[in-house]
Amino acid sequence: MPDSYKAEIRSLAIFEHMADANFEAIMRGAYVQNFPPQVDLITEGDTADFMHVVISGSVELFATWNGRETTMSVVRPISTFILAATIKDAHYLMSARTLEKSRVIMLPSSDVRRVFDEDHKFARAVVTELAQCYRAVVKNSKELKLRTSLERLANHLLRQQARTNGAANFELTIEKRKLASQLGMTPENLSRAIKALRPYGVTIQGTTVQIAKQDDLVQLAKPTPLIDDPAF
Amino acid sequence: MPDSYKAEIRSLAIFEHMADANFEAIMRGAYVQNFPPQVDLITEGDTADFMHVVISGSVELFATWNGRETTMSVVRPISTFILAATIKDAHYLMSARTLEKSRVIMLPSSDVRRVFDEDHKFARAVVTELAQCYRAVVKNSKELKLRTSLERLANHLLRQQARTNGAANFELTIEKRKLASQLGMTPENLSRAIKALRPYGVTIQGTTVQIAKQDDLVQLAKPTPLIDDPAF
DNA sequence: AAAATGACTTGATAAATGTCAAATTAAGTG
DNA sequence: CACTTAATTTGACATTTATCAAGTCATTTT
Numbered sequence: 001m002p003d004s005y006k007a008e009i010r011s012l013a014i015f016e017h018m019a020d021a022n023f024e025a026i027m028r029g030a031y032v033q034n035f036p037p038q039v040d041l042i043t044e045g046d047t048a049d050f051m052h053v054v055i056s057g058s059v060e061l062f063a064t065w066n067g068r069e070t071t072m073s074v075v076r077p078i079s080t081f082i083l084a085a086t087i088k089d090a091h092y093l094m095s096a097r098t099l100e101k102s103r104v105i106m107l108p109s110s111d112v113r114r115v116f117d118e119d120h121k122f123a124r125a126v127v128t129e130l131a132q133c134y135r136a137v138v139k140n141s142k143e144l145k146l147r148t149s150l151e152r153l154a155n156h157l158l159r160q161q162a163r164t165n166g167a168a169n170f171e172l173t174i175e176k177r178k179l180a181s182q183l184g185m186t187p188e189n190l191s192r193a194i195k196a197l198r199p200y201g202v203t204i205q206g207t208t209v210q211i212a213k214q215d216d217l218v219q220l221a222k223p224t225p226l227i228d229d230p231a232f
Numbered sequence: 233m234p235d236s237y238k239a240e241i242r243s244l245a246i247f248e249h250m251a252d253a254n255f256e257a258i259m260r261g262a263y264v265q266n267f268p269p270q271v272d273l274i275t276e277g278d279t280a281d282f283m284h285v286v287i288s289g290s291v292e293l294f295a296t297w298n299g300r301e302t303t304m305s306v307v308r309p310i311s312t313f314i315l316a317a318t319i320k321d322a323h324y325l326m327s328a329r330t331l332e333k334s335r336v337i338m339l340p341s342s343d344v345r346r347v348f349d350e351d352h353k354f355a356r357a358v359v360t361e362l363a364q365c366y367r368a369v370v371k372n373s374k375e376l377k378l379r380t381s382l383e384r385l386a387n388h389l390l391r392q393q394a395r396t397n398g399a400a401n402f403e404l405t406i407e408k409r410k411l412a413s414q415l416g417m418t419p420e421n422l423s424r425a426i427k428a429l430r431p432y433g434v435t436i437q438g439t440t441v442q443i444a445k446q447d448d449l450v451q452l453a454k455p456t457p458l459i460d461d462p463a464f
Numbered sequence: 465a466a467a468a469t470g471a472c473t474t475g476a477t478a479a480a481t482g483t484c485a486a487a488t489t490a491a492g493t494g
Numbered sequence: 495c496a497c498t499t500a501a502t503t504t505g506a507c508a509t510t511t512a513t514c515a516a517g518t519c520a521t522t523t524t
Binding site: 094 | 326363372456
Binding site: 421424 | 510511512520
């Protein structure tokens with residue numbers, strides 16, 4: 001494990017305040033791996049032997065049932081995933097695959113759990129992270145149940161805009177068919193939803209989004225921190 | 233706070249192994265309240281000043297947006313709710329109301345957080361509980377995105393059956409319109425879905441469910457622990 | 465018990481969303 | 495660049511789900 005990665009990981013919220021010795025204990029069994037795009041990292045149902053940290057690239061979390069598949073979320077640097085399964089010593093509920101060339105650090109779950117039991121600062125940080133994840137899923141669930149697909153798209157665009165520079169023009173960060181799946185619709189439906197946003201000043205060419213009439217889009221989307229603010 | 237309640241609360245997984253002094257510290261500021269049905273306990277967006285424990289009755293967690301409302305879950309004795317918001321010192325993401333006459337214990341969030349920082353056993357238990365809640369929401373989200381309303385109903389019946397005695401006959405525990413909302417459909421749609429399950433041996437009269445052809449229903453529902461087993 | 469209220473069901477219809485196939489565009493490859 | 499492949503879009507259509515209105519059923523109130 002090169003020191004440069006170590007420093008990066010150390011700066012993550014969940015590792016930031018723990019004792020050096022404990023951090024080293026976790027890092028001892030950790031290893032970095034580089035993956036090309038479209039590589040399966042984990043499969044739902046398997047036991048959660050590793051906690052993962054995305055250092056570069058991006059990783060899709062997805063779920064399957066009865067031949068169907070849906071994108072649950074996309075994890076970007078620098079963040080952890082599969083924290084809950086690690087802590088509970090349980091099975092993965094979601095599968096993961098790389099979307100681009102990605103660097104991922106794998107931390108043995110048993111080490112994470114052991115240190116968790118010894119280092120209160122780490123435990124505190126894990127809880128905060130977990131609470132954050134929980135709230136993110138709740139928000140997502142609210143969005144799915146309370147909004148139509150058009151409204152979900154409109155709000156996604158506004159969130160994406162806020163996440164970047166807040167300017168009228170920005171880029172989509174994932175493929176449209178993944179976006180469709182994440183928003184709980186088919187690619188065809190997304191394509192039509194994009195056209196339906198035209199009267200609200202939205203133009204999407206390739207991956208470039210332009211929001212010409214911010215107010216109109218906001219009026220349609222009706223964003224609320226209770227669903228749309230990741231920090232709320 | 234009567235001792236009888238205290239003993240009940242003490243036996244909850246999240247309080248079970250903590251130090252007596254810390255448990256007392258939390259109980260000192262706690263109080264029990266009895267509510268009639270249909271009383272609003274908390275409103276989404278408010279700051280999470282209390283963690284709640286349902287001692288008797290049942291509490292609906294629901295969310296609203298743009299004039300719409302959806303049932304997120306129903307909490308039954310003895311369990312906590314609004315743990316994540318308490319830990320994060322954040323705002324409630326969901327509202328809560330009693331469905332029946334209910335007894336609820338309210339623990340000041342600041343006390344919970346203080347003890348959390350001092351008592352490692354408690355912290356450990358909180359994390360486990362939170363991870364459990366997280367996984368429950370993920371399962372729910374998977375179900376919403378991967379299954380049709382008919383499949384959701386079929387699986388709900390099987391889960392409900394497993395939760396009770398596993399026998400062919402059992403009772404629905406909530407109103408049908410709440411069930412519909414929880415499953416992400418309208419009451420009318422639920423009513424029709426129930427009829428559509430007839431060929432699979434399902435009869436529902438009032439709140440009584442009969443599953444005459446278990447195998448047929450299972451074949452339709454295709455339950456998986458990754459979505460349907462609360463303990464998985 | 466009669467009346468009133470609310471839950472549930474049913475039918476008719478509309479809207480939203482999904483499916484399939486084909487056309488188009490974009491991206492990657494030799 | 496020409497070729498191949500994959501992603502996206504479009505059109506036609508099917509299915510699912512929601513909406514509205516009316517009716518039925520059950521429960522509570524008086």
